Amino acid sequence: MNRLYLTAAVAALALGTQAQAESLAIALKTEPNSIDPHFNYSAVNIAPLSNIYDPLVESDAVKKPIPALATSWTALDDLRWEIKLRQGVTFHDGSPLTPRDVVYSWCRAPLIENSPSSYATFVNKMASIEIVDDSTLIFTTKEPNPLMWSDLSQIFIISAAKMGAEETVTFGAEGCTGMGEVPQSAVFSDLGYAMGTGPYKVTEFNRGEALRLEAYDGFWGDKPDYDDVTIRTISSDGPRVAALLAGDVQLIESPPIQDIERIKGEGFKTTETKSARVIYLQLRQDMTETPPMMEAEGNPLHDQRVRQAISYAINRQGIVDRIMGGYAEAAGELLAPPMFGTTGRAVDPYDPEKAKALLAEAGYGDGFKVTLGAPNDRYVNDERVAQAIAQMLTQVGITTDVDATTASQFFSRRNKLDFGMFMAGWGSSSGDTSSPLNAMVATANKDIGAGGWNYGRYSNPVVDEKIAKALVTVDDAEREKLLQEAETIALDEFGILPLHYELTVWAMAPEVHYEPRSDQRTAAYLVEKAE
Amino acid sequence: MSDLTTTAPRRKDTPLRRLARQFLEDRIAVAALAVFLAVALFTLLGPFIVPQNPYDLAQLDFMDGGLPPGSQSFSGMTYWLGTDTQGRDMLSAIAYGLRISLAVSFTSLILALIIGVAAGLAAAYFGGRIDTLIMRVVDIQLSFPSILIALILLALFGRGIDKVILAIVIVQWADFARTVRSSAIVERRKEYIEAAHCLGLSRQRTMFRHLLPNSLPPLIVLATVKIASAISLEATLSFLGAGVPITQPSLGLLIANGYDFLLSGRYWIAIFPGVALLITIVAINLVGDRLRDVLNPRLQK
């Protein structure tokens, strides 16, 4: 036994690469803009920060809840949820996690003044958070909340003591008390504040350069496979791939799909999974006069047959095979089945003859002219997909031009309703169809927060009612039925045309393994050593 | 050095003829001119000889996309240089793309040259307040990073060939103005200009007959450089997501598209437009080089 140990030790020393094998370098596409976990609600920040901080509930690779700092979350009634806090958890300075830290973190999240996109959205759904005892909290929501676990997973927990809170912190109807002077995000330039309960401690954060992490010995969960981690940001696709091929990093996110063949050819690996993002076409259909960026008599898109013709004119499988290199799946719904609320609806067939017939039937046998708006730096091969669609529409008689610009310009113009027809994508953050349905299918109504992204202005009161009801229905079976019905009606009226579901791809060196995640998160603690 | 046996120029020998004769003495320059003329001819006749109109979406089929050189299409057409991801025949796309690139860069160069030379000469000749005013405007102009002006302009007005030309003119005129001024200002102090003044020559005459020719060598260097940079700027704008419309790719946009495929092994999408660009620019520059040597009064034999 002793001899065996000795041999192993000598071998490790002799190899000398042992120390190097423990360190890992990752290249992300976008850099987090702060290491304050409450600064910006954005997947870009959440992915790297999930190495440092933990929320109460975590989601797994397929968007199902798993316990994190909470070991259980149980509905006491429609509004009240009992949270059991995990015991024996410590922050990176060794101090224990207490319910006070949870209340403090939920109180602080909406108080970040310069937040570009605030966590207030989630916190505002809560009426109160009470501390029952050292291991129990009661969250009370303002409305019944079927997706409570998802909301609980959004707020990272930080140390109340480190932030200078008072002994007692409360979260009640009148707001929070005992917060003391709330440190704003700027204090996080002192890395001591970037302290969570997560698997890694921050050792260095040089903007534009790297975020360096070191494994935390006192972590409550399984120790990650790598002790030292460097997270770089390489936003250009080509150089990111080159960095992997050159051995500078061992894992990259979203390699361009045209390079995957080469990456594999050089002995590297890729993993991929269906994302929660659908790429779709929205058609401006409420008005009877001609919509912007279109040349036609009246508004052809007002006619359901024309919308159906457009859908039938598109060879979705062709796009998937040729433009997306197989790294996508033709879509018949707003979220990839079998996720919650989907029906397994068939993909609309590619039938250009039928499309021409439908156009003729609707009185547009001679076609019309339209400009398809699209971003050119937002979704996988977005500009190329848009051009392929323009080709196919032109071939059935709808002369189509493409106006592709950077996402910032595209979104601003789209939100001003500047496009009669545009292509965009929607990722469901909740992992069910309620998110795309409420945002893009429900009638636009600011007051109730519905249809905020319904720029095609589809509207059907029956659908609206079902969506609204689903949002406050806690019973899963009933909620799923409502969502399925709403989605089916809207899609059968061609209110919105799903095109394909993107696959999210990671590329890595042979010595590491990354389990693909539907939420597209790239986190160091999830990287394993390959066997 | 100078050939003493050469007799004085004959009377019929106009400056233009002399220029042409001197130009033709350099074989490389002649070859470059021939290449450039060939490119220009190809650009003009291209649409009639290439098999496809890549700007007509009805003629494209993305199912034919990404084919290597020499492949056959479904309908039996041969893609000699392969296709890009949209199924554009690269040969046809290059012919059409060259057209746009050359039209954009030459149009904007000529406009920028006219504006810049007029402003620079005026500044150098009149001096004083006019000089200060013009040079401050030039300063403002040059203070803007050119990519950025172009990006902002294109963001404001949207994509389009006319907007790209406008952006390039706005970016480039100031360089001409500054260069003309800085060489003219040195010339202005020289004896012959003062002599011209003493002889009572008119201002315009002095400016255009004396200041301008002496500013020409640096201008020609700059102009050849600017043609290259106009094409390159247009490509960079496309690379950054602005520029000409995606459905009517210029040479620059073709290269920018090909950039995404450099690592993947589909070299033809990136390489062929790049080679076409290289040939064109190198030809332009060689011609410009020779012209500069010929035009420079101090280098004349």
Added chain:
Amino acid sequence: MLVYLIRRLGQSLLVVVVMATLVFLGVYAIGNPVDILVAPDAGAAEIARVTERLGLDKPMWQQFLTFAGNALQGDLGDSFVYGRPALEIILERMPATLELTFVALVLSTGLGVSLGLVAGLWPESVAGRTIMAGSILGFSLPSFWQGMLLIMVFSVMLGWLPAGGRGDTVEIFGGLRVSFLTWDGLVHMILPAINLTIFKMSLVIRLARATTREVVPQDYVKFARAKGVSRLRITFVHVLKNMMIPVVTIVGLELGSMIAFAVVTETVFSWPGMGKLLIDSINLLDRPLIVAYLMMTVLIIVTINLVVDVIYTLLDPRVRLAGTSA
């Protein structure tokens, strides 16, 4: 001289003010940053909150007055994305850009002038022709494409140099982070520096050659040669001296544009300088950062122009300063 300097400074200030106004109006006319910033699943309340916080609910003239008032006090506003002062973020990134630009400037001037001299003195030689052919290639290819080829060859195919990023840095003078003092940093800098150098070097070569060829046949050079002064000496004393004015002009002009064009090189090589920050800011419509970047660039360029004009007078006494004549 002093009067001239004060006058030039005054003019330069005016330029900065005009620029700030133009840039503000230009940048603020594009898009709505809230569309990009706020998460898609946030509600209307969150959109309203962010719009109000950024002051975007006010009319443009009011936004401009607020901006101008703050700018006068040296405050260019908080970045929309980072929530911190825009100037602070730019100053954080500036050393990386300046370091790269400076290295490229030294390389392009040094190599450019030497190679240009050779090509000018021996225009018909193999070396001269090769240099000119090289310089033509040098500015023929767009910078992004050339950078990608460099990565392809030196990082991917040969595996000699890293493909991107800045590598290790060390702090000098209390806080200034530079990479040329560490091996890792130096190695990371080679490709981006070359990429930035090639284009400018080609310009300097052509200019240096043109000037050399103009100077060589002039009387005083012939005279010096007739007097028996060695060819080497003529080169160094006369040709170099006469070349300085145009070279200083072009270097002065090009330093500014080099800082700006570092945008492309930084994007291709993921070099964390302020140019890359700018592109990111444009994509996110982070208006205060865009304006602050432009104003900083303007300041730098105006300063360079001032210095170039002063150097002019030192190099060529015939060029009298505009402010001191009459």
